[in-house]
Amino acid sequence: MNSISADAESLGPGYLVQGGRTLWSWLATHDHKRIAVLYTVAITFFFFLGAVGAALIRLTLLYPDGRLTSAETYNKAFTFHGVVMVWFFLIPSIPSTLGNFLVPLMIGARDMAFPRLNLFSWYLYMIGGLFTVATLLLGGVDTGWTFYTPFSTMFSNSNVILTVIGVFVVGFSSILTGMNLIVTTHTMRAPGMHWYRLPLFIWGMYATSVVMMLATPVLAMTLALVALERLAGVGIFDPALGGDPILFQHFFWFYSHPAVYIMILPAMGVVSELVCCGVRRKVFGYKFMAWSMFAIAFIGFLVWGHHMFVAGQSMYAGIVFSILSFVVAVPSAIKVFNWLATLHKGTIDFHAPMLYALGFVGLFTLGGMTGLFLAAVALDVSLTDTYFVVAHFHYIMVGGSVMAYLGGLHFWWPKITGRLYSEGIAKFAAVLMFVGFNLTFFPQYVLGYMGMPRRYHQYLPQFQDLNVLSSIGAGVLAVSYLLPLFYFAHSLYRGKPAGPNPWRATGLEWTTSSPPPEHNFHTTPVVTGGPYEYRD
Amino acid sequence: MNVPVPEAALQQQFDDPPQQREAAMLGMWSFIATEVLFFGVLFAAYIICRWRFPLPFVEGSAHTDFAMGTAETAILLTSGCLSAIALRQIQLDRARQSAVLLAITAALGAAFLVLHGMEYHDEFEEGLIPGLRYTQAGPGANAMELFFSLYNVITGFHSLHVLIGVVLLLVMAARSWRGAFSSAYHTPIEIAGLYWSLVDIVWIFVYPAMYLVGSAG
Numbered sequence: 001m002n003s004i005s006a007d008a009e010s011l012g013p014g015y016l017v018q019g020g021r022t023l024w025s026w027l028a029t030h031d032h033k034r035i036a037v038l039y040t041v042a043i044t045f046f047f048f049l050g051a052v053g054a055a056l057i058r059l060t061l062l063y064p065d066g067r068l069t070s071a072e073t074y075n076k077a078f079t080f081h082g083v084v085m086v087w088f089f090l091i092p093s094i095p096s097t098l099g100n101f102l103v104p105l106m107i108g109a110r111d112m113a114f115p116r117l118n119l120f121s122w123y124l125y126m127i128g129g130l131f132t133v134a135t136l137l138l139g140g141v142d143t144g145w146t147f148y149t150p151f152s153t154m155f156s157n158s159n160v161i162l163t164v165i166g167v168f169v170v171g172f173s174s175i176l177t178g179m180n181l182i183v184t185t186h187t188m189r190a191p192g193m194h195w196y197r198l199p200l201f202i203w204g205m206y207a208t209s210v211v212m213m214l215a216t217p218v219l220a221m222t223l224a225l226v227a228l229e230r231l232a233g234v235g236i237f238d239p240a241l242g243g244d245p246i247l248f249q250h251f252f253w254f255y256s257h258p259a260v261y262i263m264i265l266p267a268m269g270v271v272s273e274l275v276c277c278g279v280r281r282k283v284f285g286y287k288f289m290a291w292s293m294f295a296i297a298f299i300g301f302l303v304w305g306h307h308m309f310v311a312g313q314s315m316y317a318g319i320v321f322s323i324l325s326f327v328v329a330v331p332s333a334i335k336v337f338n339w340l341a342t343l344h345k346g347t348i349d350f351h352a353p354m355l356y357a358l359g360f361v362g363l364f365t366l367g368g369m370t371g372l373f374l375a376a377v378a379l380d381v382s383l384t385d386t387y388f389v390v391a392h393f394h395y396i397m398v399g400g401s402v403m404a405y406l407g408g409l410h411f412w413w414p415k416i417t418g419r420l421y422s423e424g425i426a427k428f429a430a431v432l433m434f435v436g437f438n439l440t441f442f443p444q445y446v447l448g449y450m451g452m453p454r455r456y457h458q459y460l461p462q463f464q465d466l467n468v469l470s471s472i473g474a475g476v477l478a479v480s481y482l483l484p485l486f487y488f489a490h491s492l493y494r495g496k497p498a499g500p501n502p503w504r505a506t507g508l509e510w511t512t513s514s515p516p517p518e519h520n521f522h523t524t525p526v527v528t529g530g531p532y533e534y535r536d
Numbered sequence: 537m538n539v540p541v542p543e544a545a546l547q548q549q550f551d552d553p554p555q556q557r558e559a560a561m562l563g564m565w566s567f568i569a570t571e572v573l574f575f576g577v578l579f580a581a582y583i584i585c586r587w588r589f590p591l592p593f594v595e596g597s598a599h600t601d602f603a604m605g606t607a608e609t610a611i612l613l614t615s616g617c618l619s620a621i622a623l624r625q626i627q628l629d630r631a632r633q634s635a636v637l638l639a640i641t642a643a644l645g646a647a648f649l650v651l652h653g654m655e656y657h658d659e660f661e662e663g664l665i666p667g668l669r670y671t672q673a674g675p676g677a678n679a680m681e682l683f684f685s686l687y688n689v690i691t692g693f694h695s696l697h698v699l700i701g702v703v704l705l706l707v708m709a710a711r712s713w714r715g716a717f718s719s720a721y722h723t724p725i726e727i728a729g730l731y732w733s734l735v736d737i738v739w740i741f742v743y744p745a746m747y748l749v750g751s752a753g
Contacts, residue, residue: 111549113559187559217574232667234685
C-alpha cells in the first residue's frame with residue numbers, strides 16, 4: 001500500500017479495483033464509494049420500474065373513456081408509481097448515492113463514521129424493495145401512495161400490509177443514512193475544515209439528514225399502526241371505535257411534507273456546486289445559502305396542515321398553516337436569487353451539468369410559485385385534488401430533484417468512474433429533458449386549472465387535447481432518461497480517462513485521483529480556504 | 537489513560553480513539569432522537585384519544601394491574617441505576633464487577649418482560665386485548681377498546697425495546713467479563729447504557745399514562 005505514489009495525478013486503479021473484483025467484494029464492502037455505487041444501480045432499477053407505472057398512466061389518459069385499463073388497474077398503476085418513485089427513488093436518490101459518495105470526500109475523511117451501518121442501510125433498502133416488488137407480483141395495491149384511512153384500513157382489498165412493511169423497512173434505511181451523514185459531518189472533517197468552509201452540498205445533506213432522522217420515525221410508526229389496524233383491529237384510526245382517520249392524515253403529512261424537503265434540499269446543494277463551477281465564481285451570500293437550507297428544513301416541519309385544507313381541520317389551523325407555508329417561500333427565494341446573483345454577468349460554461357442546474361433553477365421556481373397558489377386556502381379549495389397539484393409537485397420533484405440528481409451524476413461521473421462521458425449527446429439529453437418535462441407537465445397546470453381531477457382514469461372529452469400533449473411529452477421525457485443509460489455505459493468502457501479534475505473545480509473531492517483510492521486520500525488533506533476559491 | 541486502547545478497537549476511518557468515541561456517542565444520541573419521535577406518535581395519539589374520551593380511559597386504566605405496573609417500574613428503574621454503576625465500575629477499571637452489574641441489569645430486564653407477559657396473559661383472560669379477545673360491553677366499551685389498543689401497542693413496542701436491550705446488555709456483560717473493556721475504552725458499555733436509559737424513560741411516561749390514570753379517581 002505504501003508504494004502507491006502520493007501524487008494525485010497518478011491514475012491508480014482506485015476503489016473500483018482495490019477492494020477486490022468479485023461480486024462478493026461489492027456486496028460485503030464497507031467502502032462508502034462502493035455502497036454509493038450499489039445504491040446508484042438499485043435506485044436506477046427502481047426509477048425505471050416506477051417509470052413503467054407512469055407510462056401506464058399516460059397511456060391510459062390518451063383516451064377520455066379510459067379504454068386501456070380498468071379503474072382498478074389504473075389505481076394500482078398510480079399507487080405503484082407513487083410508492084416506488086417517492087420511497088425507492090426520490091428520497092434515497094441524492095443522499096444515498098451522491099451524498100454517500102461525496103460527503104466523506106468533500107470533508108476530507110477516509111470513510112463514513114459508520115461504514116457497516118452504511119452497508120446495512122443498503123440491505124434494508126433492498127429488503128424494502130423486495131416487499132414492494134412482491135406486492136406488484138401479488139396483484140398490487142390501490143390506496144394511492146398516501147395510504148389514507150379508512151380506505152387503506154377497512155375497504156381496500158389489495159396488499160396494503162405488504163406495501164406498508166416495505167415502506168417501513170426502507171424508512172429505517174433512510175433514518176440510518178441520515179444518522180450516518182450527520183455524525184460523519186460532525187466528527188470526520190479534515191483539519192482546517194470549519195463549518196463555514198464546507199461546500200454547500202454538505203450543508204444541504206446535513207439539513208436533509210436532520211429531516212430524515214426526525215420525520216421518518218413518525219411515518220414508520222404511523223404505517224405500523226395502519227398494518228396493525230388491518231391485522232389486529234387496533235382502532236386508532238377507526239371511527240367505529242372512536243378513532244380518528246384525520247389523525248392519520250396529520251401523522252402522515254407530518255412526515256410526508258418534510259419528506260418533500262428530503263427530496264429538494266440535497267438538490268439545492270448539488271445545484272449550488274454546479275452553478276459555482278459553471279460560472280467559476282464564489283457563491284453569492286454563502287452564509288445565507290447555508291442557513292436558508294436550515295430554515296427550510298425547520299419551517300418544513302410546521303406546514304403539514306396545508307395538505308388538509310379541505311379535510312375538515314379548523315379554519316384557524318388552516319390560516320396558520322397557510323401563513324407558515326408562505327414563510328417557507330422566503331428562504332427558498334433567497335436561494336433562487338443567490339444562484340441568479342452568482343450567475344449575474346458571469347461567463348457561463350454551458351456544459352451538461354450546468355444545463356441541468358439551470359433547468360433546475362427555472363423549474364424549481366415555477367414549481368415553488370405554484371406552491372404559493374396552493375398554500376392560499378381560498379385558491380386551494382378549488383385547486384385541491386386537481387391536476388394543478390400533480391403538476392406542482394412534479395415540477396418540484398422531477399423538474400427539481402431529478403434534474404439536480406442527473407446534473408450531479410454528470411458532474412461527478414468522471415470522479416466516480418474515472419472516465420469522461422461524451423459531452424455533446426449529454427447536452428442534447430439535458431435539453432431534451434427540459435423540453436420533454438415542460439411538454440408533459442405544463443399542460444397539467446392548465447388541466448388542473450380547468451378542473452380535471454387527479455386519480456381518475458376517465459375524464460371529460462374537452463380535456464383530451466392537453467392530455468395527449470402531456471402523454472407525448474412523457475414519451476420525449478422517457479427518451480431523455482434512456483439516453484444517459486447508453487452514453488454512461490459507453491463511457492465506462494470507451495470513455496477517455498478523466499484525470500483528477502476535469503472541470504477544474506474546487507473542492508477536496510477533486511484533489512484526489514479519479515476514481516479515488518480505497519481510503520480516498522493518499523495523505524490527509526489540510527484545508528486552508530473556503531469552498532469556492534475560483535480565480536480564473 | 538494508563539491502559540492503551542486495544543489496537544483492534546479503533547476502526548480505520550477514525551484518526552484517534554476520542555474521535556471514534558465522539559462519533560459513537562453522537563450516533564447514539566441521534567438514534568435516541570429518532571426513538572423519541574417513534575414513540576411520540578403513540579403518545580400523541582394517546583393524548584388526542586384521551587382528550588376525546590376522558591372517562592373510558594380512566595375506566596380502562598382501572599382495568600390494568602396497578603401492582604404489577606408498579607413492580608415493573610421499580611424493576612426497570614433499579615436496573616437503570618445498576619447500568620449506570622456498571623459504567624462507573626469500568627471507568628475505574630473494574631471489568632468483572634462491571635460485567636456482573638450488566639448481567640444483573642439484563643436479568644432485571646428479563647424479569648420485567650416476564651411480569652409483563654403475565655400481565656398480557658391476565659388481560660387476555662379478562663378479554664381486554666383488542667383484535668385477539670375483547671369481551672367488554674356496555675357504554676364506553678368502544679372507547680375503552682381504543683385505550684387498550686394504545687396500551688398494547690405502546691407496551692408492545694416498549695417490550696420489544698426491552699428485549700433488544702437485554703440481549704445488548706448480555707453481550708456487553710460477556711465482553712466486559714472477557715476483558716474487552718477498560719477505563720480507556722468502554723464506549724460500547726456507555727452506549728448500551730444510553731439505550732437502556734431510553735427504555736427507562738419511555739416507561740416513565742407509559743407508567744402514569746396507563747396505570748396511574750385509573751387509580752387517581
